[in-house]
Amino acid sequence: MTSATFATVDADRPLRAVIAGAGFIGGQWAPELLAHPGVELAGWVDVAPGRARAAARALGLDDLPTGTSLTSLLDGEEPDFIVNCTVPQAHHEVTVTALRRGVSVLSEKPMAVTLDEARAMVRAADESRRLFAVSQNRRHLxxxxxxxxxxxxxxxxxxxxxxxxxxxxxxxxxxxxxxxxxxxxxxxxxxxxxxxxxxxxxxxxxxxxxxxxxxxxxxxxxxxxxxxxxxxxxxxxxxxxxxxxxxxxxxxxxxxxxxxxxxxxxxxxxxxxxxxxxxxxxxxxxxDPYPERRRRFGGLAEGLEEFVTGLRTGRAPQGECHDNIRSLxxxxxxxxxxxxxxxxxxxx
Ligand SMILES: NC(=O)c1ccc[n+]([C@@H]2O[C@H](COP(=O)([O-])OP(=O)(O)OC[C@H]3O[C@@H](n4cnc5c(N)ncnc54)[C@H](O)[C@@H]3O)[C@@H](O)[C@H]2O)c1
CATH class of the missing domain: 3.30.360.10 (Dihydrodipicolinate Reductase; domain 2)
Structure with a gap:
């Protein structure tokens, strides 16, 4: 495996993010994306009809684009990255779909279910020259x-x-x-x-x-x-x-x-x-660098900060896929x- 080389985002505007998966951890990531001054939450998708809409409404985000089709939301909203909060069995498909459309990915653990899937995902990141990292929130505790x-x-x-x-x-x-x-x-x-x-x-x-x-x-x-x-x-x-x-x-x-x-x-x-x-x-x-977040999920804010810094500077965050595949x-x-x-x- 080679080490990371990925394209940075140089445009002078907040990074646009879409969440895939509106279950437990998707609901923990949304407040982090909303709280980050350099990120704009651009959409939320879940294969279960109505689930992303309900999750957005629960946070008062009535106008947030939502749906059941990842490709439609990617094509419509043109995000810089997705946060993959789907079940492990869907990680490979969701991540590769985003990378192949030129969209970077911050994924929940584990990277994939099998090592073969993970290798294909790392290859997709290399071929698209996009940042693909896995959030291992314990590292930031x-x-x-x-x-x-x-x-x-x-x-x-x-x-x-x-x-x-x-x-x-x-x-x-x-x-x-x-x-x-x-x-x-x-x-x-x-x-x-x-x-x-x-x-x-x-x-x-x-x-x-x-x-x-x-x-x-x-x-x-x-x-x-x-x-x-x-x-x-x-x-x-x-x-x-x-x-x-x-x-x-x-x-x-x-x-x-x-x-x-x-x-x-x-x-x-x-x-x-x-x-x-x-x-x-x-x-x-x-x-605690984020004392105001007392009731938020530990380690996500720090992981997001490293990922955003990575997309802006080219410095690989912890959990970058070439490294994280060794944990899987x-x-x-x-x-x-x-x-x-x-x-x-x-x-x-
Ligand atoms: N870091 C942590 O401590 C931590 C804690 C909990 C969960 N997780 C990880 O987060 C991931 C999700 O866990 P969860 O507890 O939120 O699960 P969950 O079942 O509550 O939610 C997953 C959601 O993904 C949706 N989904 C499934 N396939 C999809 C697809 N192809 N496209 C879009 N949406 C899809 C499901 O409909 C569901 O709403 C897992 O990988 C899990 O290991 C990490």
Whole structure:
């Protein structure tokens, strides 16, 4: 895969954005697009008749162009980018349709369901010379940024673990998946592991399974051991059916390097302890850059800002597709390992 080269938007006007998908997360993105001074919300589309119209009305946007056809809205409104908030099964089709019309894409995770789909999407971005990035909102959480800086003090890393234990019954679609933890949630932790460690995946051994007490028909729990570049071993253990105390939704973390160990509970400030004779500093969370958004969805505003800056300057945002496909590859290789029982190389 080559690195990103995409056309910038130089016109002296706000960037025009269309939202695809008017479900839960589409409703979280709309206020972000409305709040950004350099963006104009130009339309909203959803395949379910009336859904985009109802979502727009709920925000007082009675005149916003809406519809069920993405191509009609793209042709009619000529946006600079779409925010792809559709279900994962539609990500490939929606993203490639936009890119082929010269429209950049900021997509919700995961990039796609399969690695083959994702590769085709990256090719479509290259061929159209448009920016295609995936929003991984955890990367922008202030606690994760502080933990990443703290882990940066530890020197070469040897081991990193994250645990994710949530007793979750909220989303009906999870009950339709064969491996609901790996297929839906794990990418947040896998991508965070890449962000925090600066390392990329090499190979994985994973077991995905169903504890006796779970309420899910599928394998809602998993343990994966990743070999990462530099010899780091990253271990993930998690469950959607935690019978006891939950972790945070960003997990609970531990990293060990030559100079010491850093811990993070996934919410507050990280803590660090130096190895004998070493000095390491635990970084604190910085002040919230968007204090007025207290009730908005964490990390979206920062991701939008990076994407808009990217479209204006040519600087690739975090989550740019050539990079983000490596996080998806962690998921697809873990699934393959779980199905075959074999240690599996992680390739993009
Ligand atoms: N970053 C996060 O923490 C986070 C949280 C929730 C959801 N998500 C992601 O956001 C995406 C959407 O999740 P959701 O919870 O909003 O789902 P949802 O089911 O509430 O909404 C999805 C919407 O997309 C519409 N849709 C489906 N195919 C379409 C198409 N081809 N064109 C236009 N619209 C289409 C559906 O009709 C539905 O209204 C998923 O990829 C999910 O993983 C991310």
């Amino acid at each position: 202030r606690g994760l940024v502080a933990y990443r800086r703290t882990v940066g003090e530890l020197g070469p890393l040897g081991m990193m673990t994250s645990e994710f234990f949530i007793p979750y019954r909220g989303a009906a679609f999870l009950s339709t998946l064969e491996h609901p933890l790996l297929q839906d949630m794990a990418i947040h932790l896998f991508d965070a592991a890449r962000a925090v460690s600066g390392a990329d995946p090499v190979a994985v051994y994973c077991e995905s399974f169903r504890p006796a007490w779970t309420w899910y028909p599928g394998a809602c729990s998993a343990t994966a051991i990743f070999e990462m570049t530099g010899g780091l071993r990253y271990t993930f253990t998690g469950s959607w059916s935690a019978p006891g105390p939950p972790t945070s939704w960003t997990g609970s973390w531990r990293a060990a390097g030559t100079r010491g160990t850093a811990l993070w509970d996934g919410e507050g400030d990280p803590v660090a302890e130096p190895a004998k004779g070493e000095v390491v500093r635990a970084h604190k969370r910085e002040d 590859a962690m998921v697809t290789a873990a699934l393959e390992s779980a199905r075959t029982g074999m240690r599996t190389p992680v390739t993009v």
